[in-house]
Amino acid sequence: MSTHSNQTGEPRLASVYRESDSAPKVRASPRVALPEHLNPVTGKFLRLLWDELGSELGVGDDLEPYGRDETEDLLYLPDVVVRPQRADQVAHLLRLCHEHRIAVTPRGAGTGLSGGALPVTGGVLLDMSRMNRILKIDTQNMQVTVEPGCITEVIQQEVAAHGLYYPPDPSSRGSCSIGGNLAHGAGGPHAVKYGTTRDYVLNLQVALASGELIWTGASVLKYATGYNLTQLMVGSEGTLGVVTQAVLRLIPQPTQTLLMLLPFPTLEAACLAVAEIFHLGITPSALEFMERDAMELVSAYLKRDIHIPDEVQAHLLVELDGPQVDVLQNDAATLFDALQHRTVGEILLAQTATEQQQLWQLRRQVAHAVRAASVYKEEDTVVPRAALPQLISRVKELGNSYGFKSVCYGHAGDGNVHVNILKGDMGEEQWNGVIQQGIRELFREVAALGGTLSGEHGVGWVQQTYLPEVMGETQRQLMRGIKEVFDPRGILNPCKIFTVNA
C-alpha cells in the first residue's frame, strides 16, 4: 500500500497549505469560512489520524485531484485525503472527526455535477474508491452486495455474466461509482422504464457520524418495518452517513432491444411526441432528447461525420426492449405511424448491435462534448412529462433575456432535461451574477410547472442557493432536523444541500 508521508513516517499538511508557503501552487476557489461548529485540521489532528489509522490509511498530499469533480471548473482543496479499505476504518475515521469536530467530505469517483464531493470548507476528504469489491452475487435471490467504490458498469457486467441486470446507468457508468449513485439517487436513460438507483436498493451498511456501523433495513423485497432508513440514506449526499456496503436488487436481463433515432423540425415537436408515445400504450426502455446543438457538439467531439439536415432541430432516441422481437417491431411500427406528422426526414433504425452502441455513444458522450466546448453550469430540471414543451420554450426565452446559450438534452421520457448553460468567453461577474439570476428564474418556472431542481444530479454545493425556489422553509427545516439527528456535530459533508452555515 502506498502512503505519502515525510521521512519520519508521519503525515504532514499538504504542501499547498503549509503555513510557510507564501502562494498556493494551484488556483483553487476560496474556501468557505469554516462554520463555527467545526475545527480546522491541525498538525496534532493529523498525528492522531496517523497514530490510530496511519498503518491502514493512505494519507495523501497530492490533493488537487480530490478538490474537483465534474462541476464547472470548481476546485476546493481538502487538508488531507484518507483512503480506507474497510468499513471499520471508515467508522473509526468518522468517530475521530466527530470527537474533534472536523469536516469530512465523502467522495466516490468524482463524476458528480452538483459539487457534492467538493470539500468546500477543507477538512478530511474521504476517498471511497479503494472499497471497490463485489462481495456477493446471490443468483437465487437476484441480489448483489457491493462496496461503494465499485464502478457502476463493472457491477452491470459482473451480474450480466449470470444473466442478471442492474438497470440504473448514468452516462458516466464506466467511471462513476455506486456510492456516488446512491448519494445522489442517480438515474440514467433506462430509468424511464426501470427506475433509478433508489428503486434497486434493498439494504445499506452505513458508518454513522458517531462511528457506529449499522444496517439500515433488511435485504428483502418488501419492507414495512417503521421508517425507511434505507431510502432516507439514498440521495442524502453524504450528509447523514457514509455507505460502506449496499445490497442491490437485480432483474433478469432483457433479451431483445430495438433502437431508433427520430428527427424533428422543432424542439417543441420532439417534446410533444414524448407524452404521445406513452399514450400509445408503449413504455420505451429509454426515451432521450437531444437538441441539434447537442448532436452537433457530440459528433464533432467523437469525430463522427454525421450529416444533420438543415430542417432537423432535435432528435429523440427511442429504445424498446422485451423478450420478443416481433412485438417490439410492431410497437415500433405503431410509434412511427403515430408520430409521422411530427417527424421530419428519415428515421434511423439501428440494424446491428454495433450500430446500437454507436447511437448510444452519441447520447452518452454529450456531457463530455459540451465540457470540451466550454465550462458550463448543468441544470438538472425535471417537470411532469407533458410539461416538457413549455419547459424547453421557457429555457430558450430565458436564454434570450439573460444572455446565455443553452444546450438541452436528457431523459425526456422522465420529463428530466439537462440544461447546459455555456460560459464561453463570459466574465466571472456575468457568470456568477446575471446568469445565476436567470437560473433562479428558470427554477421558479420549473416549480410553477410542478417540477423541481434536480431529477438525478442532486443539490450538492452549486444548487443549494436555488432550493428555496422549489421547496418551502418548513420542508427544509424538517430536513435540517433529520440531519441534526444523524450528525449532531455537523461534520458530514458540511455546506451541502443546505445553505452555507445554516
Ligand code: 2HG
Ligand atoms: C447524462 O444524462 C448525465 O448524460 C450526465 O446526467 C451525468 O452520468 C453523468 O456523468
Ligand code: ZN
Ligand atoms: Zn442524465
